[in-house]
């Protein structure tokens with residue numbers, strides 16, 4: 001069952017009157033790739049999935065699965081498995097009945113259905129639960145039934161819309177690991193939607209950050225974390241300090257910037273799309289803020305002990321504030337005067353939007 005086909009959007013778009021739910025979008029999900037859509041509510045994630053699945057008709061552009069243009073094919077003729085935002089199981093059917101559904105409507109022979117349902121239930125570790133009713137299952141078990149129902153048809157592409165949204169944190173963790181195991185085994189081309197950045201990082205080969213109906217940035221987790229294209233992406237992935245700074249000059253991927261809050265200039269790596277004179281934002285991740293012998297004068301305003309790490313909040317002489325995080329090796333206390341430095345090579349100047 002190791003297979004999957006690439007899925008490609010070529011300027012695919014969806015509008016409702018004036019509302020552009022998805023602006024013209026080019027996207028290729030590679031064969032066997034796990035790609036996650038991350039973005040705020042209303043940014044177009046479900047719209048993109050529904051276009052891929054064929055539940056929505058695009059207002060423009062084309063959609064391909066493998067070599068085949070599926071734009072005009074109805075959902076039931078695209079070989080796609082979908083797990084919906086509210087997982088939509090049939091409550092009056094048994095677990096096995098739910099999982100069999102996609103095969104029953106495809107009129108597969110009865111013995112084949114039984115065999116494939118058993119295999120799909122085994123895959124999600126529910127082989128003992130086939131004759132249970134849906135209401136007799138926990139939330140996490142119901143979630144796994146929804147997943148089994150989507151994969152039983154051996155889809156070319158698997159689409160999952162916030163499948164773990166209803167689960168508590170512990171169960172979420174458990175099902176995440178299950179999803180990862182299944183993906184590693186079967187390498188199905190997958191698009192996964194979540195609000196949870198940590199979940200995106202655990203599961204994905206690549207992540208697309210969406211905003212207002214478009215993909216702001218597509219890349220590996222480390223691309224997005226280390227090289228965000230703008231302040232929106234920087235703020236969406238990981239924790240960040242974003243300080244106003246003015247670009248004074250640019251050369252070879254680096255910018256000289258004037259940082260008002262620090263009353264200093266520095267040379268730092270720069271995102272694309274900046275010009276000398278621009279008002280931009282300096283991104284400093286908390287782990288790159290150092291309490292040191294040398295540096296800017298600051299006062300510790302808060303300390304949060306996190307075990308191995310200690311997080312701290314600082315106020316600089318000029319009033320600007322910064323979050324930092326370091327290995328717990330010195331006793332930090334609120335009210336302590338300290339000197340602060342930051343790692344220039346790990347910082348980044350990004351456009352505001």
Ligand SMILES: Nc1ncnc2c1ncn2[C@@H]1O[C@H](COP(=O)(O)OP(=O)(O)OP(=O)(O)O)[C@@H](O)[C@H]1O
Nearest residue numbers: 016019020021039040041042043044045046047048
């Ligand atoms: N049938 C519709 N008619 C008009 N506008 C719609 C319709 N469906 C979606 N939209 C709009 O399209 C935009 C994208 O919606 P979509 O459901 O794709 O967002 P989402 O990223 O999945 O959000 P969430 O995280 O809340 O599920 C939103 O502004 C939404 O209001």
Ligand SMILES: [Mg+2]
Nearest residue numbers: 045046047085
């Ligand atoms: Mg949605």
